[in-house]
Amino acid sequence: MEQRRADNIAEALEERIFNGTYPNGERLDEVRLAEQFGVSRTPLREAFQRLALSGLVELIPRRGAFVRQPGPIELMEMFEVMSELEAICGRLAARRITEEALAELRDANSKCKAAVAANDTDRYYTENERFHRVIYRQSGNGFLEQEAAKLHKRLKPFRRQQLRFRGRMGQSMAEHEAIVAALSAGDSDRAGQVLRDHVAVQGEKFHHLMASLKSAAE
Amino acid sequence: MEQRRADNIAEALEERIFNGTYPNGERLDEVRLAEQFGVSRTPLREAFQRLALSGLVELIPRRGAFVRQPGPIELMEMFEVMSELEAICGRLAARRITEEALAELRDANSKCKAAVAANDTDRYYTENERFHRVIYRQSGNGFLEQEAAKLHKRLKPFRRQQLRFRGRMGQSMAEHEAIVAALSAGDSDRAGQVLRDHVAVQGEKFHHLMASLKSAAE
DNA sequence: CTGTATAGTTTTGTATACAAAAAAGTTGAC
DNA sequence: GTCAACTTTTTTGTATACAAAACTATACAG
Numbered sequence: 001m002e003q004r005r006a007d008n009i010a011e012a013l014e015e016r017i018f019n020g021t022y023p024n025g026e027r028l029d030e031v032r033l034a035e036q037f038g039v040s041r042t043p044l045r046e047a048f049q050r051l052a053l054s055g056l057v058e059l060i061p062r063r064g065a066f067v068r069q070p071g072p073i074e075l076m077e078m079f080e081v082m083s084e085l086e087a088i089c090g091r092l093a094a095r096r097i098t099e100e101a102l103a104e105l106r107d108a109n110s111k112c113k114a115a116v117a118a119n120d121t122d123r124y125y126t127e128n129e130r131f132h133r134v135i136y137r138q139s140g141n142g143f144l145e146q147e148a149a150k151l152h153k154r155l156k157p158f159r160r161q162q163l164r165f166r167g168r169m170g171q172s173m174a175e176h177e178a179i180v181a182a183l184s185a186g187d188s189d190r191a192g193q194v195l196r197d198h199v200a201v202q203g204e205k206f207h208h209l210m211a212s213l214k215s216a217a218e
Numbered sequence: 219m220e221q222r223r224a225d226n227i228a229e230a231l232e233e234r235i236f237n238g239t240y241p242n243g244e245r246l247d248e249v250r251l252a253e254q255f256g257v258s259r260t261p262l263r264e265a266f267q268r269l270a271l272s273g274l275v276e277l278i279p280r281r282g283a284f285v286r287q288p289g290p291i292e293l294m295e296m297f298e299v300m301s302e303l304e305a306i307c308g309r310l311a312a313r314r315i316t317e318e319a320l321a322e323l324r325d326a327n328s329k330c331k332a333a334v335a336a337n338d339t340d341r342y343y344t345e346n347e348r349f350h351r352v353i354y355r356q357s358g359n360g361f362l363e364q365e366a367a368k369l370h371k372r373l374k375p376f377r378r379q380q381l382r383f384r385g386r387m388g389q390s391m392a393e394h395e396a397i398v399a400a401l402s403a404g405d406s407d408r409a410g411q412v413l414r415d416h417v418a419v420q421g422e423k424f425h426h427l428m429a430s431l432k433s434a435a436e
Numbered sequence: 437c438t439g440t441a442t443a444g445t446t447t448t449g450t451a452t453a454c455a456a457a458a459a460a461g462t463t464g465a466c
Numbered sequence: 467g468t469c470a471a472c473t474t475t476t477t478t479g480t481a482t483a484c485a486a487a488a489c490t491a492t493a494c495a496g
Contacts, residue, residue: 004279005449030478040451041478042260049264053271061222062457062478077361084306088299143295223479248448258481259448280448280487439496446489452482459476466469 006046009037013047017056017067018157024069028057054154072210075158079203082155085148086135087196090179093138094188101138105131105180112176116169124169125160131176135183135195162205172198224264227255231265235274235285236375242287246275272372290428293376297421300373303366304353305414311356312401312409319356323349323398330394334387342387343378349394353401353413380423390416 013033016022028048030041037044048065051057058068070078108131115123132152136145163169175198182191231251234240246266248259255262266283269275276286288296326349333341350370354363381387393416400409 031476042450042452045479046263046267046449049267050271053268064478074361077359080359081306081362081365084302088302141295141298143292144299147299260480260482263449264479282448437496440494442491442493444489444491446487448487449485451484454481455479457476457478459474461472461474463472464470466467 005039006043006050009033009039009043010047010050012037013051014054014056017051017069022067024067026067028065028067030064054150072207075155075210076203076207078151078155079199079206082148082151083196083199083203085144085151086132086199087192089135089139089144089148090183090195091188091192092140092144093135094183094186094191096140097138097183101134102180102184104134105183108134109173109176109180113173116173121163124163128172135179138183158206159202161209162202165205165209168205175201223257224261224268227251227257227261228265228268230255231269232272232274235269235287240285242285244285246283246285248282272368290425293373293428294421294425296369296373297417297424300366300369301414301417301421303362303369304350304417305410307353307357307362307366308397308401308413309406309410310358310362311353312404312406314358315356315401319352320398320402322352323401326352327391327394327398331391334391339381342381346390347374353397356401376424377420379427380420383423383427386423393419 013028022028030044034041034044048057048059052059052065055070056068057065059065108127111127112124112131115121115127129152133149136148136152139145139148163172175194178194179191179198182194231246240246248262252259252262266275266277270277270283273288274286275283277283326345329345330342330349333339333345347370351367354366354370357363357366381390393412396412397409397416400412
């Protein structure tokens with residue numbers, strides 16, 4: 001992309017929005033953040049634009065930048081699209097996947113299992129992401145790969161929540177193995193179906209989590 | 219989004235890139251364009267950022283902004299993704315579509331036909347776009363609707379080319395009717411299938427066009 | 437004649453200054 | 467005491483000025 005400073009600032013702000021430092025609807029003060037980062041307003045405004053295009057902040061003309069956390073409905077919608085994108089990747093990958101990539105999928109899976117055993121969640125996420133990225137790549141469609149990766153990244157902080165469900169990690173691992181099986185068999189439809197369900201269930205779990213949090217708050 | 223000026227400039231530049239005023243790889247000169255639009259470099263740089271995020275220009279650090287027309291391979295990839303997105307919209311819409319929306323689809327179709335008869339291509343595109351937008355909307359998934367509309371817009375200038383094929387307009391209209399039939403029957407899978415093919419064939423036609431242009435040039 | 441180093445020019449990235457619009461605060465009328 | 471109009475303050479949008487990096491061209495060595 002472009003220069004280094006605005007990029008770093010955008011990343012830093014993104015991180016803060018993801019981890020909840022800034023609550024939803026918070027206005028991002030240009031001058032305050034500018035002196036916080038030790039730069040002028042110009043690079044900050046460029047960073048805002050990037051965040052706006054990836055949907056993390058809303059830029060209201062002559063008002064400023066406001067953080068925009070997606071609500072439960074939008075999140076469900078995003079999970080639905082994600083599951084369909086993964087299904088497409090899977091369908092395409094089943095026909096084109098290389099032996100090398102299949103080996104990498106198995107490797108990522110075994111490392112995932114090790115991470116589950118060691119209760120190392122960070123390690124789990126890293127390998128899980130590698131698993132999915134390989135499938136995006138093996139779709140053989142670079143544009144699709146990019147779009148899938150973009151949405152994957154955007155949903156990352158929410159996907160994390162849903163893994164707290166008891167037994168979900170184990171179930172997820174079983175699904176991963178079914179995915180590898182379908183891909184190595186070259187079964188296009190089944191690979192798509194299994195991947196769709198694998199991601200869709202994440203959305204559902206997330207939905208349950210939201211509902212239980214809401215009812216607990218009442 | 220944000221202010222008015224950068225937005226207008228982004229739109230104007232987008233238009234110029236679409237209609238081929240700027241060839242691929244052309245560097246967009248900040249100062250030259252700034253005086254051309256009668257503004258300073260600041261709004262122009264903001265416009266560049268927007269164009270970069272929608273993929274029309276590439277921003278190389280300390281080098282500048284370069285227009286980036288997608289090559290034939292990338293275009294085919296984009297058409298492939300578009301056809302899948304439309305298929306998803308169709309599958310979802312078949313279950314949820316309202317009578318009102320079905321009526322609008324039929325209306326758009328008949329106006330399309332009239333435009334074909336009158337050889338009014340602009341009118342044809344307008345109504346065609348309305349047709350597809352209704353389906354995106356009726357998917358009931360706002361996020362999906364946005365993403366589909368975004369990609370639709372990006373492919374617009376290329377879709378136009380492909381309609382020059384003799385008989386393509388008539389065939390396209392027949393496909394539209396098949397889509398409406400599947401949707402009004404509530405046949406989810408068939409709606410998805412028909413929509414996928416309808417868009418995929420556009421990609422293929424485009425591919426043929428590119429190939430014939432290339433061979434003609436040799 | 438070719439390749440490299442260096443001086444000069446152009447162009448981008450950033451800071452600051454200024455103008456216009458929105459928000460906040462104040463005064464006054466009812 | 468409440469509401470409205472006006473003034474003040476804050477904040478955004480834009481222009482300009484300056485610094486740093488990249489490109490160009492020229493001179494010089496081999």
